[in-house]
Amino acid sequence: MTRALFFLFAILSCKAYQSPEEYPLNVIAFFPGEIPPDAPPFFFAASAISNAFRVAVDLIxxxxxxxxxxxxxTKLVIREYDDALTPTVALEEFLRIANSGESLVLGVVEEVIAIPASTIGNVFDVATLSPYSPGSVLGDKRKHPYFSRLYVSVLQEVEVLQEQLLYFASIGGRGWTDVAVLSNIQDSNIDFSFSFIAATEDNDLQVLSFQQIFVEQQNLEIEFNEIKKSGARVIVTSIVLDLNYVMDQAEEFGLIGENFVWCxxxxxxxxxxxxxxxxGLLVSDMYLDSEAPNRECYLGGIAADPTTAAPFPLSPLLYFDNMDTVVTAAFAIDTLDKMEMLDQRIPAQLWADVIRNVSFSGGSGDVSFFSNGDRVADIEVSYFDFQQGLVPFSQFTDGELIQLSDVVWYSNSTELPDLDIRPPFHYWSCKDGEERFDPSGKTISISSPNGSSAVYIESGYHCDAFIDCDNMSDERYDCKTNYVIIFIVFGILTVLLMLAAVCIFVLVLLFGFILKYPRVRACSPSFLIILLVSIFIGYSSIFAFFGKPHPISCAFQPWLLGLPCVSMIAALSVKNYRVYKIFSSPLKKVRVSDLQLLCWWIAIVLPALVIIVLWTIISTPTADFVDRDERDHYxxxxxxxxxxPGGYxxxxxxxxxxxxVLLFGAVVSVISRNINPLFNESKLLTISIYNLGFLAAVIIPVYLVVLPFNPFIAWILRTCAVLYAFTTTMVVQFLPILWGISIQDRFRRVALNLMKHESLSTPSALSATANK
Structure with a gap:
């Protein structure tokens, strides 16, 4: 008897699993009941979309x-929880569902609701299935493990929109990559904007301006001014409720037209x-399959329910997302029913796992999910047509953007807008030597006046005292700083002086080495030759400063100007030093050969040569493009x-x-001042030292000060100083010799003992020197 009762109890306690007759679907959405007639149109649209949940339950x-x-x-029963379009109300409803022991919530469309709701779900073990909520953070499985959605992430939406803009940029060129972003100060809009800006770091798009406005803000002047100043022609928006108003205001402000593209x-x-x-407004959105098997069935259900009627046309995708959400939940419930688990509380993780394994053909197309709960779907890019609404023209599928048709832009044509709009400008034509005007701002390509490639340069380079054109046309026509005239005048003068130096060179060879005139021999003709060669090279250095700077001419300037100066001073100094050595010991017969003198000259010139070689190697003089007087010049x-400052x-x-070296020459001049005037050139050397000292002490500082802002004046100062220094030295050194030969000696070979000189203190030395 006891055993029989035990078996009866066991049979009664092991009752078989039965599917429930009804299963609730907890939906948080906008279910306002009756809406006042004067309510905003958006309220009617939101209500119509929410009622699509009810239609889907009926279809199932x-x-x-x-x-x-x-x-x-099992029949599904919808439990409607009105969020009143208010996040706090929606979260209160979510908590109410969680506290009732339920573990699945549908709806929570807005990101501002979905993020905190999902977080609460982590605490109360409640899974969330949303038809929308594209927020980027919701795709993070670590933070939102129980959240799934029937929509793509905003990151995917942004990626495809940028791919489309880059495609247009590859065709339309400049202007398509310069973007301004305009966003509402609201979570979902900020998320889109920040995601868009962050994504530009990995491509050629650049955000020139980012402006934020309040919802329903009326005065947009400041924000539009900033966008206009940025020069951006592509304007990406994320605006809630009042995009029509924003666009109308933008049109009045001149930011909408044939040369602008809005996204x-x-x-x-x-x-x-x-x-x-x-x-022509561009929008990237989840792909809506117009040939989906259940599309017509969904549309029929919507059309049969008057509560889904909206005051203005809505994309079917808005209805289909809600309806596919219900169907997805139905498939998940069916799976759990087959697992015989509907008679108990389902853990949130199990809900998430079962939902993410659902796959079916819905109203919008194939429905399936990634492991993080995001929907697997293609993205399409559409343009807005004021008669047809959104018209798809490209599709992103399998990692490739496919262009399906042309866009009808704001101009009502399919011709790609020209976004390369530039301000008109004046420019200088180096080739034609005149200032011209480019009204389009892009017909002429302005080049920097670097190297030899400058053809068209900014008009501001005209007559700015810097040579920027190879042919110097920018400083030739209608300029006070006419380099061409200056170059011609100084060029002729320099050539004449160089010819004079050549003529004197010939006379020194003739009278000093061939005819061996004592007057010339007494002045050391070998070093007169060195002096003339130094002067000739010094004159030639002027031509290294002619025309537009070039790396080669800049590199030769220290060699052509610096070494001749040292060589000239060294020749004057050692020649006078030899006279001092001969006459400093009256009781001795001292002989200083030209070879010894040459060694002394080399010893003085060699350190200068080493300095210039090191200068050329370590701090090479060259030409480059640098800022001078608020403009870049070569x-x-x-x-x-x-x-x-290595060069300095x-x-x-x-x-x-x-x-x-100058100081050495001055000292020699002082200590040899009382020597026979026939051989003593201390006065002449003193004059040369004074001239060269004046060049170093006065002209060099003035030149360095003037050069950065007025190279024209600096060029004249430097050239005059160089001509002055070498010419005075040539005149002082050679005019007395030429005067003596031509006027005093009348081109006769006059012996020294026939000349009249005062205080010939050492005749033996004098004779020995003169007869060499």
Missing amino acids: NNKTCNFPDILQN SSSSSTLSLLPSTTLQ VCVTGGFTGS VFFFIFVGYTSA
């Missing part, structure tokens, strides 16, 4: 659409009213290993050494 329960046999013994986030198009200002600068360091080292 009535087995209307072509779905597999699911929930054969929008998909959320901004939910409440758009047809308008010509929206023509000028001589320091290059090499050091760059600036070597310059002043060289000047210091040259000054030391």
Whole structure:
């Protein structure tokens, strides 16, 4: 008996699992009941979209659409929780559901609701299935493990929109990559904007301006001014509710036209009213399959329910997302029913796993999910047509953007807008030597006046005292700083002086080496030759400063000007030093040969040569493009290993050494001042030293000060100083010799003992020297 009762109890306690007759679907959406007639149109649209949940439940329960046999013994019952379009109300409803022991919530469309709701779900073990909520953070499985959605992430939407802009940029060129972003100060809009800006770091798009406005802000002047100043022609928006108003204001402000392209986030198009200002607006959105098997079934259900009627046309995708959400939940419930688990509380993780394994053909196309709960779907890019609404023209599928048709732009044509709009400008034509005007701002390509490639340069380079054109036309026509005239005048003068030096060179060879005139022999003709060669090369250095700077001419300037100066000073000094050595010991017969003198000259010139060689190697003089007087010019600068100020360091080292040689010459002049005037050239050397000292002490500082802002004046100062220094030295050294030969000696070979001189203190030395 006891055993029989035990078996009876066991049989009664092991009752078989039965599918429930009804299973609730907890939906948080906008279910306001009756809406006042004067309510905003968006309220009616939101209510119509929310009612699509009810339509989908009816389709499932009535087995209307072509779905597999699911929930054969169970009907779905929708539990409507009105969020009043308010996040706090929606979260209160979510908590109410969680506290009732339920573990699945549908709806929570807005990101501002979905993120905190999902977070609460982590605490209360409640899974969330949303038809929309594209927020980027919701795709993070670590933070939102139980959240799934029937929509793509905003990151995917942004990626495809940028791919489309880059495609147009590859065709339309400049202008398509310069973007301004305009966003509402609201979570979902900020998320889209920040995601768009962050994504530009990995491509050629650049955001020139980012402006934020309040929802329903009326005065947009500041924001539009900033966008206009940025020069951006592509304007990406993420605006809630009032995109029509924003676009109308933008048109009045001159930011809408044939040379502008506007783009929008998909959320901004939910409440758009047809308008010509929206023509050509680009929107990336989840692909809506127009040939989906259940599309007509869904549309029939919507059309049969008057509560889904909206005051303005809505994308079917808005209805289909909600309806596919219900169908997805139905498939998940059917799976759990087959697992015989509907008679108990389902863990949130199990809900998430089962939902993410659902796959079916819905109203919008194939429905399936990634492992993080995002929907697997293609993205399409559409343009807004004020008569047809959103018209798809490209599709992103399998990692490739496919162009399906042309866009009808704001101009009502399919011709790609020209966004390369530039301000008109004046420019200088180096070739034609005249200022011209480019009204389009892009017909002429302005080049920097660097190297030899400058053809068209900014008009501001005309008559600015810097040579920027190879042919110097920018400083030739209608300029006070006419380099051509200056170059001609100084060029002729320099050539004449060089010819004079050549003539004197010939006379020194003739009278000093061939005819051996004592007057010339007494002045050491070998070093007169060195002096003339130094003067000739010094004159030639002027031509290294002619025309537009060039790396080669800049590199030769220290060689052509610096070494001749040192060579000239060294020749004067050692020649006078030899006279001092001969006459400093009256009781001795001292002989200083030209070879010894040459060694002394080399010893003085060699350190200067080393300085210039090191200068050329370490801080190479070259030409480069640098800022001068608020403009970039091609000028001589320091290059090499050091760059600036290495050139100045070597310059002043060289000047210091040259000054030391000058000082040596001055000392020799002082201590040899009482020697026979026939051989004593201390007065002449003193004059030369004074001239060269004046060049170093006065002209060099003035030149360095003037050069950066007025190279024209600096060029004249430097050239005059060089001509003055070498010419005075040539005149002082050679005019007395030529005067003596031609006027005093009348071209006769006059012996020294026939000349009249005062205080011939050492006749033996004098005779020995004169007869060499």
